Amino acid sequence: MTTSIIPSLENFYDVTQQNQNHYSRACTLLWRRGKLLVKPPGRVKLPYLPSLNNQRSLVECLKHSPINLVSIDAKLGEDLLQFWADACEQAHKPIFLRVSPSNKQLKQSNQTLRWLQRIIDWIVAFSLLLFLSPVILGLIVLLQFYSPESLFCHEWRVGEKGKLFRAVKFSTTPNHNITLLGRWMHRYSLNNLPLLFNVLRGDMSLMGSRSSTLADAIQLVEEKFRIQNTEFRNLSVR
Structure with a gap:
């Protein structure tokens, strides 16, 4: 039995290529076995969902739904992806980026090797945090002096199997201006030290393929989509 996650549905509308620009939050929602699929709109009749325009409403809908992920x-684009990612984070629902299964970064490897890699990652990250703790504490003190209002910054990244997570880094650009300390930290990649906590989680x-930023992952998908379209057109011409 399927239960709607939206408490109320108001008037229906047709989503076409012409009016997509007038409805920035337009998307197609499909619910399958506890998984909510969020796709670009097609030429289908969709319900008007007020919660898609308001993050607080969307968070409440997700919280009270039986959706697992x-x-x-x-x-759908970076802005809409971040909108949903923020809502899912507040609703404590995991969110995954749908990408091509051929993407080597997201292929599921041997389970034993994955567990071994996870153990090694944890040991190395924990050891580095202990060894570099004086450096990290020193940077925190310096950053508190230069930019006390923004010690850390967060960015969405794409991890294993396309799972989105918040990467934690030192904020080196307070008020969008990089400081002398920030340039020095960037030079030696010291702003990335808090990422060790993401490794622990x-x-x-630290081994194998690295996580990619959300913008890079979207660009990769769009590039593959363009290549596929080009190959399809070339085959059609032949």
């Missing part, structure tokens, strides 16, 4: 299409790995 959200899978969102990369072709299992969000990312």
Whole structure:
């Protein structure tokens, strides 16, 4: 039995290519076995869902739904992906980026090797945090002096199997101006030291393929989509 996650549905409308620009939050929602699929709109009749325009309403809908995870299409664009990612984070629902299964970064490897890699990652990250703790504490003191209002910054990244997670880094550009300390930290990649906490949580790995930023993942998907379209047109001409 399927239960709607939206408490109320108001008037229906047709989503076409012409009016997509007038409805920035337009998307197709499909619910399958506890998984909510968020896809770009097609030429289908969709319900008007007020919660898609308001993040607080969307968070409440997700919180009170039996959905286990959200899978969102990369072709929806970075702004809409971040909107859903923020809502899922507040609703404590995992969100995954739907990408091509041929993407080597997201292929599921041997389970034993994955567990071994996870253990090694945890040991190395924990050891580095202990060894570099004086450096990290020193940077925190310096950053508190230069930019006390923004010590850390967060960005959405794509991890294993396309799972989105918040990467934590030192904020080196307070008020969008990089400081002398920030340039020095960038030079030696010291702003990335808090990422070791993401490694401890299992969000990312020190070994093998690295996590990609949300913008890079979207660009990769769009590039593959363009290549596929070009190949399809060339085959059609032949």
